[in-house]
Every structure is written in structure tokens, then in C-alpha cells.
Amino acid sequence: MAATRVLVADDDPNIQRVLAFTLKQEGYEVLVASDGAQAVATARESRPELILMDVAMPVLDGYAATEQIRAGEEAGTHVPIILLSSGADAAQRVRGIRAGADDEIVKPFHPSELIARIRALVARSGDVAGPPQPERATFGRLCLFYGAKGGVGTTTIAINTGIALARDLKRRVGLIDANLQFGDHRVFLDLGLESASIVNAMSEVDLDLDLLRKLMVAHRSGLALLLAPTSPESADIVMERQRAQPDSLSRLLSLCRSAYDYTLVDMAKAIDDLNLQLFDEADVIFVVLNADLSCLKNVQLVLRTMDNLGYERSKVQLVLNRSNAYTGINIKNAESVLGRKIDHQVINEYRAAIGALNSGEPFMSSRPDGPLGKSVTEFARALDAELAAETAAAGA
Ligand SMILES: Nc1ncnc2c1ncn2[C@@H]1O[C@H](COP(=O)(O)OP(=O)(O)O)[C@@H](O)[C@H]1O
Numbered sequence: 249m250a251a252t253r254v255l256v257a258d259d260d261p262n263i264q265r266v267l268a269f270t271l272k273q274e275g276y277e278v279l280v281a282s283d284g285a286q287a288v289a290t291a292r293e294s295r296p297e298l299i300l301m302d303v304a305m306p307v308l309d310g311y312a313a314t315e316q317i318r319a320g321e322e323a324g325t326h327v328p329i330i331l332l333s334s335g336a337d338a339a340q341r342v343r344g345i346r347a348g349a350d351d352e353i354v355k356p357f358h359p360s361e362l363i364a365r366i367r368a369l370v371a372r373s374g375d376v377a378g379p380p381q382p383e384r385a386t387f388g389r390l391c392l393f394y395g396a397k398g399g400v401g402t403t404t405i406a407i408n409t410g411i412a413l414a415r416d417l418k419r420r421v422g423l424i425d426a427n428l429q430f431g432d433h434r435v436f437l438d439l440g441l442e443s444a445s446i447v448n449a450m451s452e453v454d455l456d457l458d459l460l461r462k463l464m465v466a467h468r469s470g471l472a473l474l475l476a477p478t479s480p481e482s483a484d485i486v487m488e489r490q491r492a493q494p495d496s497l498s499r500l501l502s503l504c505r506s507a508y509d510y511t512l513v514d515m516a517k518a519i520d521d522l523n524l525q526l527f528d529e530a531d532v533i534f535v536v537l538n539a540d541l542s543c544l545k546n547v548q549l550v551l552r553t554m555d556n557l558g559y560e561r562s563k564v565q566l567v568l569n570r571s572n573a574y575t576g577i578n579i580k581n582a583e584s585v586l587g588r589k590i591d592h593q594v595i596n597e598y599r600a601a602i603g604a605l606n607s608g609e610p611f612m613s614s615r616p617d618g619p620l621g622k623s624v625t626e627f628a629r630a631l632d633a634e635l636a637a638e639t640a641a642a643g644a
């Protein structure tokens with residue numbers, strides 16, 4: 249089999265040398281260009297199977313060169329392009345996606361990471377030959393996870409439920425971290441700081457499905473993630489945008505509905521404009537609680553708020569987490585304090601939960617058959633079954 253041809257476009261001769269050496273060692277054939285215009289010409293004449301493109305180059309920068317290459321491509325052809333940039337700037341990443349790049353890698357990077365990304369892209373571009381498969385319509389269900397207070401396990405349940413829906417029930421699942429200031433999915437899922445976030449999705453004026461898919465991280469657990477920004481200050485950008493243009497959140501959510509069977513949102517505790525709009529647009533709101541007095545007090549407040557907003561009872565469901573932990577308040581007591589039943593329960597297994605958090609691998613990926621994994625799977629199945637029942641009722 250002929251070696252895969254990779255075009256390296258970078259004006260720095262040292263980087264050219266290092267990349268050429270690394271690639272040749274891995275068995276790739278290497279072509280070199282020293283500016284953007286040369287890259288465009290070489291791409292046209294020599295038809296490489298992948299391009300590594302520095303963003304800052306003379307004559308034409310990497311973005312412009314990528315655009316020109318895409319513009320010159322015949323229908324049905326698509327050479328994978330990886331941009332080499334020098335800072336993990338999300339705006340820059342969006343610019344790259346818009347120009348038509350498939351991936352971006354931030355300098356300095358480890359050769360093994362580069363090789364892994366190249367392999368992934370080459371493998372993917374091999375798959376896309378043939379007519380595109382028509383996708384079936386999605387369930388388009390929007391489910392929120394709202395903690396009655398911090399630390400009750402909202403994030404743990406949102407992430408692991410999502411994985412169960414994806415793995416076990418083969419649903420397409422998008423997960424949004426709407427905890428704008430202190431979102432911690434990157435920690436729970438062992439991700440670096442460089443990927444895009446909800447800030448990008450909310451600030452793009454003409455967000456479409458294609459761009460949204462690229463802003464979301466395809467995680468090995470099976471989830472598509474829209475992450476929270478890496479700095480608390482960026483939260484202001486989203487809040488500002490949401491206030492000035494509530495449409496931008498609606499647009500984001502409706503794109504998610506069209507892309508995923510389930511869009512799960514892990515929310516922050518505040519009752520602010522953003523969260524109120526989320527409540528309004530949701531199909532179901534799972535209020536996560538523990539059986540302690542301060543939680544029960546908060547749940548009462550939340551339920552009253554939901555009543556005032558005029559939501560039907562069935563839109564708001566109570567999920568008692570750590571249900572068998574000793575707190576002195578049992579489920580019956582909790583139900584009588586709240587004047588309604590607890591809809592779902594997830595058991596307590598502190599070691600499994602904290603071990604998973606600290607290792608960056610959710611228990612639903614590493615130990616789906618453990619007691620906690622089974623308990624969350626049961627919740628995910630109930631959630632999915634309820635939708636099936638509703639759909640059947642609507643069709644009847
Ligand atoms: N079912 C459970 N059993 C035991 N520990 C849990 C359970 N769910 C969550 N935890 C632990 O509780 C802590 C808070 O969880 P987290 O999901 O971050 O809560 P929140 O998002 O509500 O702040 C974490 O240490 C987590 O491991």
C-alpha cells in the first residue's frame with residue numbers, strides 16, 4: 249500500500265524539520281510548503297491525503313489558505329486539515345472551523361498526540377466515501393438536572409445518566425454544562441482546557457448544526473459535550489448575550505434537539521434569567537436532592553417556584569440521590585414534608601462516586617455493573633420508558 253501523503257505547511261524551518269522527521273518515522277510521505285500560497289498550490293497539484301497547516305504564515309495565513317483549499321475542492325472530496333496554532337483561544341478555534349479545518353492542535357504538542365490526531369482523521373476520512381447515510385429524526389428531548397443545593401450529586405447524575413442512555417439504550421446524547429462559572433465536566437471527564445465552550449455557541453450569530461457539532465466535544469464515553477468556559481469571567485458573556493438576545497439560547501437548544509435524542513443540561517443553582525428560560529423550554533426538570541433538612545427546604549421553594557411558573561406537575565420530577573445514606577430522614581418522611589412523591593432514587597456509594605471523579609472516568613464507563621452504575625442505569629431506563637409511554641399516548 250502506498251504511504252499516506254501529508255503536506256506540512258509552516259514557515260518555520262525548524263518546525264518543518266521536526267514534523268517531517270516525526271511523520272517519516274511513522275511511515276508517512278511528507279510534502280513541505282513554507283507559506284499559505286505554496287500550501288494551496290501544493291494541495292492542488294500533489295493531492296496530499298492530509299494537511300498540517302500553521303495558522304500564522306506569510307503571504308497567506310493558515311485560515312485563508314484553508315478557505316482557498318476548501319473552495320477549490322470538487323464535490324465529494326475533502327482533505328482533512330489540522331491547524332497548528334499557538335494558543336488555546338476558543339475564538340480562534342471557531343475561526344478555524346469556519347475556514348473549513350477539521351481539527352486544531354496547539355503548539356507545543358507532543359509528537360504522539362499529533363500522530364494520534366492524524367490517524368483519527370485519516371481513518372474517518374476513509375469512512376466517508378459513499379453516499380451520506382440519512383439520519384433518523386431524533387427524539388429531541390430536553391432534560392434539565394437542577395440541584396436543590398450544591399454537592400447533592402447533580403453533575404454526577406447528569407453525566408452518568410447520559411452515558412447510560414448512550415451506551416445502554418443507544419440514544420444520541422448531548423450534554424450541556426450550564427454551570428457557567430464553575431462547570432466541572434472537564435474534571436469529571438478528564439478533558440484539557442483547549443476545547444470550545446457554550447460561550448462560543450451562544451456568541452455565534454449564525455450558529456448552525458454543522459458548527460454546533462464541531463463546538464461539541466465527542467467524548468469517548470459516547471457523549472457529545474458542550475462544555476462550560478474555563479474562566480468564571482466568561483460566564484458574563486453568556487449572561488449578557490442571553491439578556492440581549494434570548495433567541496440565541498433558544499436557537500442553541502433547538503439545534504441540540506434536532507441533533508440528539510436527549511439533550512441533558514447540568515444547571516447551576518441560581519434562579520436567574522438563563523435558568524428561567526431553560527426551565528421554560530425544557531420537557532422535564534429533574535430536581536436532585538439529598539434527604540436532609542436544608543435540601544428539603546430548598547426543594548419546597550423550588551416546587552413553589554415551578555407552580556408559580558405554571559408548570560404541570562409531571563414536568564418537575566424529584567430525584568433523591570444517595571437515597572440509602574443514613575440522614576435520619578427516610579423517604580416516607582421526605583415525601584410527607586414535600587407533600588408529593590419522590591419520583592426516582594439513586595443509591596449511595598461514596599467510594600465509587602468519588603473514585604470515578606478523581607480518576608476522570610465516570611463509573612458508568614468503568615463499572616456500569618457496580619451497584620451505583622446499576623442504580624443510575626435504572627433511572628436512565630425509567631426516563632427513556634416514560635418518553636416511550638408519552639409518545640405512544642400521543643400517537644394513540
Ligand atoms: N450516589 C452517590 N453516592 C455517593 N456519593 C455521591 C453520589 N453522587 C454524588 N456523590 C459525590 O458527591 C459529591 C458531589 O457531587 P457532584 O456531582 O459534584 O454534585 P453537584 O453537581 O450537585 O455539586 C462528589 O464527591 C460525588 O462523588
Ligand SMILES: [Mg+2]
Nearest residue numbers: 402403404427
Ligand atoms: Mg455540579
